[in-house]
Amino acid sequence: MEGQPRGSRGPLEKPLPAATHPTLSSLGAVFILLKSALGAGLLNFPWAFYKAGGMLPTFLVALVSLVFLISGLVILGYAASVSGQTTYQGVVRELCGPAMGKLCEICFLTNLLMISVAFLRVIGDQLEKLCDSLLPDAPQPWYAAQNFTLPLISMLVIFPLSALR
Numbered sequence: 686m687e688g689q690p691r692g693s694r695g696p697l698e699k700p701l702p703a704a705t706h707p708t709l710s711s712l713g714a715v716f717i718l719l720k721s722a723l724g725a726g727l728l729n730f731p732w733a734f735y736k737a738g739g740m741l742p743t744f745l746v747a748l749v750s751l752v753f754l755i756s757g758l759v760i761l762g763y764a765a766s767v768s769g770q771t772t773y774q775g776v777v778r779e780l781c782g783p784a785m786g787k788l789c790e791i792c793f794l795t796n797l798l799m800i801s802v803a804f805l806r807v808i809g810d811q812l813e814k815l816c817d818s819l820l821p822d823a824p825q826p827w828y829a830a831q832n833f834t835l836p837l838i839s840m841l842v843i844f845p846l847s848a849l850r
Contacts, residue, residue: 809835 737743761776768779774793778786809831816829827833 805835805839806831808838812838 734740734743737746761773764776764780765771768776770776770779774786774789777789781789812834813825813829813831816825820826
């Protein structure tokens with residue numbers, strides 16, 4: 686490193702093309718990573734504390750998970766700097782080949798689908814609890830069932846919000 690001219694990059698770093706400008710700050714990237722790491726799993730924390738037997742086992746499991754999460758992010762960051770790509774799929778495609786890049790994209794889309802299904806189930810459960818609290822002694826009406834409310838919410842709320850983009 687001492688023999689390199691000032692401002693020179695390491696041997697494994699490729700300079701990014703001049704035409705690309707990062708549009709996301711480091712702080713924004715950290716929040717996106719935290720959001721995706723927690724995801725719908727955040728809703729299971731009370732159940733996890735109960736099943737784990739208290740605070741100490743839960744803290745130890747969270748600590749081990751944190752070690753794996755940070756290790757994975759460091760490896761991903763290094764691979765992104767080596768490959769010069771800005772997306773996870775691009776890094777996999779660059780380092781592992783086009784076939785693995787396609788497989789990575791398929792897995793990513795499947796993951797997004799499963800996450801959206803999990804959030805829809807949470808919305809449906811909360812709507813059922815709301816109807817139960819509003820009508821405590823009455824039987825649940827047909828329009829409060831999840832097989833009616835989830836498609837209705839998807840068509841009236843989620844689809845219009847997604848279509849605008």
